[in-house]
Amino acid sequence: MNLDWNEIFIGDLDFGFTFEIILRTLIMFSMVLLILRMSGKKGVRQLSLFEVAIIIALGSAAGDPMFNKEAPIVPSVIVFAAIIILYRTITYFATKSEKFENMIEGEPLYVIENGEFVLGVRKDHTFAKDEFFSEMRQESIEHVGQVKTAILETTGNISFYYYHDDEVVCGLPVLPKPYQLKLKSIEKEDIYACTYCGHSKKLSVGEHTCPRCDQQEWVLAIKTVRLQ
Secondary structure (H helix, E strand, O other): OOOOHHHHHOOOOOHHHHHHHHHHHHHHHHHHHHHHHHOOOOOHHHOOHHHHHHHHHHHHHHHHHHHOOOOOHHHHHHHHHHHHHHHHHHHHHHHHOHHHHHHHHOOOEEEEEOOEEOOOHHHHOOOOHHHHHHHHHHOOOOEHHHEEEEEEOOOOOEEEEEOOHHHOOOEOEOOHHHHOOOEOEEOOOEEEEEOOOOOEEEEOOEEOOOOOOOOOOEEEOEOOOOOO
């Protein structure tokens, strides 16, 4: 099969239109930045799902006029204006009604309470344990027992509230090597943590079912204090 590289990379591009493409791109990109600046957000991690949807809509409106001769800029400006009016209207009503705000933005989600995972989180929500463990490691958290409460915010950020050093409990390790030492059958009596819910208890030799979540996979619990 012979590939037409000219068709792949250039096609029917009119080089006389190149400068106009650059100008259109600068205009549309500047408008997107202006509207995002008007939203008052400082970074992507501060965006809710609703605001991400707004950005996608802005990108769609800005895309075609950047390179398409047949797509004038003014209609896109009208779309931008409609989007920002919609955004302002929804945020206004969200400030007036907590119920409406929760419907649009979602609600903060408790993930850890009292050093254990909240049951039902993984069933009711898109909850990626590996990603959550990664977030914990970045906060110098070695095991779940160091955390009194963890809340997944609507922006995707995670708020951690820690036990004092003298209150730390035995917990499920989040470091990869200790966590991978999972057991179905206990070979030595010690304190173990359920790999599903993080519940810790002293187990004797043999197979055991977690009294909290009915799972049967365990890993040796640890009780180290958090490094500041």
